[in-house]
Amino acid sequence: MQKKQGKQSIVFACPPVITSTANIGGPMEGQGLLGDYFDHLMEDNLNNLSSWEKCESYMLERVIKTAIEKENNELSAIECVFAGDLLNQLMSTHFALRALSRPFLGLYGACSTMALSMLAGAMAVDGGFFQKVAGAASSHHDAAERQYRFPTELGVQRPPIAQWTVTGAGAAILSATGNGPGITAATVGKIVDLGIKDTNSLGPAMAPAAADTLWQHIQDTGRQPAYYDMIFTGDLGSVGKALVIEVMREKGLDIADNFEDCGCMIYREEQDAHAGASGCASSAVVFCGYIYQMLLQRKWRKILLIGTGSLHSPTSYQQKESIPCIAHAVAVEM
Template sequence: MNKKKGQQSIVYEVSPVIVGTAAIGGPMEGEGLLAEYFHYIMKDNLHGEDSWEKCESFMLEWVARKAAQNLPGGMELADCVLAGDLLNQLMATHFAMRALGRPFIGLYGACSTMAESMILGACLIDGGFFQHVLGCASSHHDAAERQYRFPTELGVQRPPSTQWTVTGAGAAAIAASGVGPLITAATFGKVVDMGVKDPNNMGPAMAPAAVDTLYQHLQDLDRQPNYYDMIYTGDLGSIGKTLVIELMKEKGVDISANYEDCGCLIYREDQDAHAGASGCASSAVTFCGYIYSMLLQKKLSKILLIGTGSLHSTTSYQQKESIPCIAHAVAVEM
């Protein structure tokens, strides 16, 4: 069987199973719309650690261990962990992996990392290389703000177009066999850069990449949007979500009936998140908490998760470069 479909997509021959997930959130996330779907909510953004970065490592380690409980043999028999975060050199992930002691593949897809980890983990299982893997991603609001924008202690006023980086982490335990939703297909995205230079306006920067991947996915697999109960993008927020709908309509495709952005689902309007949620954990906690629960309850049977990521750095921003973006799509079906 030729597993490649069209230009950028693949269909798994032996569809791996997501046998369990775990999601952790900070106090703001615990007051949001998805609070009941978190497996653990921290009381503050440090959780007893002496830095935000160490707290992020704790979160990633926690969800990995929690999700691994669904694998035969637990963490000790996990063949590999695929994970990443937003910090320089994946430091939150690296320190978490030091504690886990399992084979590890570090991933940097910015906020597309959760989808990327699931896609590549499924490839390793479908290819017969591994039997059990973990796909994980994390972000921390204060750590990300310190790296990409300003120290939170400065109290810099945020423009209305900004989004709030989610403090949280998600992990999916993926196996060659078992009970749970199947990872059936995926589309690898291309880097798309439309010249946006404002790191406080990430939705418009990433929306074209999401549209490029979504449209290619539908073309490659000869599907209409209504093949899926829901299509989710990762963290475009309210502005980016509106742009995706408009740009898809320009291509002759209406997704307004069954499309949502994870960044619009996490916080209440009165939480002052401005344009919505962002960060690796935006799609990670939404999928590993809310969406996975909906699949298990059979309130959803087919979903497409499109992880969206902004690939700029503090250095590229200071050098006045525009913002390259990426989006990867993974199809999950009961």
Template sequence: MNKKQGKQSIIFGAPPIITSTANIVGPMEGEGLLAGYFDQVMADNLNNQDSWEKCESYMLEWAIRKAVAKENSTIATVDYVLAGDLLNQLMATHFALRSLGRPFLGLYGACSTLAEGMLLGAVLLDGGFANKVAVAVSSHHDTAERQYRFPTELGVQRPPVSQWTVTGAAAVVLAYAGSGPRITAATVGKIIDMGIKDPNAMGPAMAPAAVDTLWQHIQDTGRQPAYYDLIVTGDLGVVGKTLVIQLMQEKGLDISQNYEDCGCMIYREDQDAHAGASGCASSGVVFTGYLYQMMLARKLQKILLIGTGSLHSPTSYQQKESIPCIAHAVAVEI
């Protein structure tokens, strides 16, 4: 049976099940709006590690092991691990996976990596190529700042449109059998580049990609926005979220009543995150914590998670390139 739907989407014949999730965050995230939805809150951004990078690897390994343990299983039962982070050559992920001893596929979709991993994991399971897959992502404010912007020690002033990279890691266990929410459909995004060159303005850069994928999902599946209890993007922040609503209104659809952005859900206004949260862990910790628990409680039954990624690098920025962006969507239903 051909499971491709329309131009860019997939309808899964045997929808894979999200059997468990886990997350770990830094102290700033632990003091935010979703304080009660994290498995572990670290005391500081080093967590007894020698560097921020080592801390990020620790978080990612911890999240994977915790998610597997939550379903009363062992890491040996995981057929494949799909994981990624924001750092060059997926440094945090590669070091985290050293001790797990499982077949591994590294993914780089920037902040869209969780949705990309869930999409590909669902393909592996629905295709009969695996029985259980772990998907994981991480980001760390201080490692990301050091790579993409300035060393945190410099105390460089951030513009109002900038976002705060989430310190955290999240993992999802997908299985062919079990109980929990199911991934019923997905839409693969394409590169959208509107010519924005400011790496601080990631929300405005990524918003058109989110709209492009959402619109294509609607066209491919026939599911109108009202089909979902919640449509949630990854990390567009306040500015990007506003743009998504406006751009969808231009297409004749009002999504303002059931649309939210993970980047607007993590920090309190007085935490000075400026435009909101960003990073792989933005959608990661929101989905594996708050959203997953809301689904288990049947307070949300149908979610469309649209992971958004800004695919620039320090090199491309220095060469005055614009910012190519991507968005992938996964429909989760219970």
């Protein structure tokens, strides 16, 4: 059987099953629209730890442990972990994995990491290398602000187009056998950069990459947008989301009715997150909580998750470079 489809896509021969997921959030996420769809909520963004980075490590470690416990399994049953985060040198992921002591492949896809980890993990399971792996991603609002917008003490006013980095983490257990929705297909993204240089406009910067991957997914697999009950992007926010709808409309496809952005699903209007949520945890907490629950409840049977990542660094910004972006898609079907 030909697993590769078209130019950038894969159809899995034996769709890896998402046998369990877990997520965690901070107080702001708990007060948001999906507050009932978290396994764990922290009372503050430090959780009695000595740094935001340690708190992020704790979250990633916690969701991987919780996800495997929820399927009544031991940590040792996870044969390999695919994970990443937003911090320089994946700091949070590495300290979490040091504590977990499991075989580990580090990924960097910025905010596309949750989809990327499931894509890479599904290849490892469908390829016959492992029976059970974990895909996971995290972000932490304060750790990310310190890294990308230091010194935050300046108190620069956030423009309305800016988004709010989610404090949270999500983990999914992918198994060769078992019950749950399966990862049936995936599309590997390529880097798209239309020249946006404003790091407050990450949603608009990422929108062309999301549209490119969605369009390629349709071309490669022949699945029209209506094939999916819902199509989700990771963290485009309200401005980026509208742009994707418009780009697809220009290509003759109407996705307005079955397309949503995880970044628009987390915070309430009055929480002042401006254009919505962002960060690796945006799609991670929504997929590993609400979306997975809705799949289990058969509210949706087929969804496409398009993780969206802005791949700039503070150094590239200081060197006046534009923002390279990427989007990876995984199709999850019940």
